[in-house]
Amino acid sequence: MNVYGKYDQEALDIQYSPSSKVDDIKPFLTEYAVRSRRTREELAVRRGIPYGPEACETLDFFPADGPGAPLLVFVHGGYWQELSKDDSAFPAPGAVAAGAAFAALGYGLAPQYSLEQIVGQARRGLAWLVQHADELGVDRRRIHLAGHCAGAHLVLSALLDDWRPDGRHPADVFAGAVLVSGVYDLEPLRLTYVNKPLGLTEVTARRLSPLHHLPDRLPPLVVARGGAETDEFCRQHGDAVEALGRRSPGIRDLVVHHRNHFDITFDLTDPATALGASVLRPLRAGAPDSGPAGPAGPARTTT
Numbered sequence: 001m002n003v004y005g006k007y008d009q010e011a012l013d014i015q016y017s018p019s020s021k022v023d024d025i026k027p028f029l030t031e032y033a034v035r036s037r038r039t040r041e042e043l044a045v046r047r048g049i050p051y052g053p054e055a056c057e058t059l060d061f062f063p064a065d066g067p068g069a070p071l072l073v074f075v076h077g078g079y080w081q082e083l084s085k086d087d088s089a090f091p092a093p094g095a096v097a098a099g100a101a102f103a104a105l106g107y108g109l110a111p112q113y114s115l116e117q118i119v120g121q122a123r124r125g126l127a128w129l130v131q132h133a134d135e136l137g138v139d140r141r142r143i144h145l146a147g148h149c150a151g152a153h154l155v156l157s158a159l160l161d162d163w164r165p166d167g168r169h170p171a172d173v174f175a176g177a178v179l180v181s182g183v184y185d186l187e188p189l190r191l192t193y194v195n196k197p198l199g200l201t202e203v204t205a206r207r208l209s210p211l212h213h214l215p216d217r218l219p220p221l222v223v224a225r226g227g228a229e230t231d232e233f234c235r236q237h238g239d240a241v242e243a244l245g246r247r248s249p250g251i252r253d254l255v256v257h258h259r260n261h262f263d264i265t266f267d268l269t270d271p272a273t274a275l276g277a278s279v280l281r282p283l284r285a286g287a288p289d290s291g292p293a294g295p296a297g298p299a300r301t302t303t
Helices: 009-015 026-042 092-097 115-131 150-157 202-207 231-244 263-267 274-284
Strands: 002-004 046-050 058-062 069-075 101-105 138-148 176-180 221-228 252-260 299-302
Touching (some): 009 231, 026 263, 058 092, 058 115, 069 150, 069 274, 115 150, 138 150, 150 176, 221 231, 221 263, 221 274, 252 263, 252 274
Parallel strands (some): 069 101, 176 221
Antiparallel strands (some): 046 058
């Protein structure tokens, strides 16, 4: 019996298991940790900066070489249940080399925290970075966001207009965002094994699905995925590009065919890659002159 679309329970569980497309997930997770540890050894870093009252509400900040720099904030994946900011420093060297500061945002994990709480924590951390931009030496007009998997969901949730970081519309606060291999509609995921620690209901899944609550306007976006993704992750990507493209100026739709769900993040700040170039280009550009232009429709890139 089908439980969602054309999928029975077993097939749907596989569709929302990105590891089904790789031989072994462990080498990728190990690489996250090894590269992140090396980054903390080689770059200046302020670790464990608190942004909220919970012990998990901390971030690691890698300063730029000079003041008034742009900032790239990375929100890690792990289906809101795994990984941490400690595994998320590896994009910092590329950002700092491009003249930007970098922040790895930590947040609480399910089942200790509900997804609604986790969304609130991510927003609280981003608001803290905006409010403390001057003392961190970054330009508050040039704060760019990036999220992978669950982190992409959290980043898009932070761009909705049901909250006001710094008292302003998120599209006026954040200069741009990169969404990588994300889940933006939680209804099918609610019906899979992934929901056991999340406990989403039909009501909460819809309320916490950013694709159902998009504002009229969004900052410039890059929406990326690997080529080796499941059909449902590809569909989520395509649906997001279609919906976001009507609201974001110059949205870029990027498919990196030789990457999978896990190793695409290694391209994030590598200037020799299509994703890295898309991320670093606005960081290297000057401060914005004015508000965003109107939506221009998606520019599609495959590599």
